[in-house]
Amino acid sequence: MIPYLTTDHVSAFGDLGVALAALFAAWQGVKSLNAWRAERLGGRKIELAEDGLTQFYKIEHAFQAIRSPFGDASESADRDVEDHESPAERHGRDLGQATWKRLQAKQVTFEDFYVLGLQLKAHFGEEIYEECQAMRRCFARIRTAAQMMYSTPYEGYEDKNFRRRLEADIWNMDSDDPDSIEMKVQNAVKVAERILGKELR
Template sequence: MLDFISSIVIFLAALTFIAGASSWRREFIGKRRIELAESVLAKFYEAEDVIKQIRSPISCLSEGNTRKQEEKELKEESLLLDRAYIVIERYQKKITLFSQIKSMRYQVQSAFGTSAIEPFNELDAIISEIFNASHMLGSNYWPRQGRVKMKPEDFKKHLYEMQKNEEIFWLTDKDTISPRVQKTISKLENILQVAFIPPNDLLTGAVDDIRGYIGIFIGLFKKQDPNNK
């Protein structure tokens, strides 16, 4: 009888410890997930503003002149290539922010699952499209504009493609990039919202852990009971 009472006392003490440890563990993990979610979202919000700044059509004459010129470049070619290089030059000034976002990719994947890296991939794709538009405008469309004789249908196609690239390159009334960045951030917000766990869920988790340990204890008790054959 005394052994049974001692076992019950030990069991109750163990349950108290388990409940406290379980709640602490879940709260600690939850806090880390919240901190990570807040940090990542803050970086994406900042990136949204930076991308708008990068694509701003307002520029000064000195912008773009850090581009390394090729040999035998004509002055007119250099001016167009420098102009197209403006977005890349502005991006390079903010490279630390985008490097920080890249470094968080696998932390977020580990904490929130594989689907959590989709917004990171989408942001990379958007940046790549801006760079590609820069290349196409500087090396193809702008140099040909008004300088290469084209058939009416070819000129119409050229003008359409140039305008489409300029809509990616510059922040214009027909902006196609900003809505995509906003959609990417909304997707990230939906993925990371699970980090903000209500307190009741912490209690539920602790209760589930206790139930599991009770099952283990009962199983061990039955094995030790000489009458249980």
């Protein structure tokens, strides 16, 4: 015997159809939302990679400007010279002040870079953030060297190697020493190009 359909059966089938249609619409909505979110995050990541790599290049250029061995006498012309300064003190203080003024002129560039470093860490991981920190340590080394040169003793530094290390941190010497600032900066840029550059290809 073939069962017959009642209005209740038809109504139940209708309700089931509406429920299935709602579930399908919800599934499609979630799928579309996920696709939109992935596309948006992907676009944001590309923008951040481009901005990050550009900032690494800007920092590299800033270091070159700060550490240029070619200076201008006006960089230390406004320094208050004390009568008792020896030639060694005068030279050290002039060099220290000139370097300090260059650091101050690039301060905002470095501050922006340090903030960006946290965003890069969130999206690209610890390796890229470590290179941001390496740049920060290089900045601190130059600042410390400038302060030490400004505090040159009357007779100058008796430890000639110590003085050379200070000057090497202040001036770009094109050194191939892995511990030199120029090599650390170059290495940081190479890592940034490897990690961030692939997002732009």
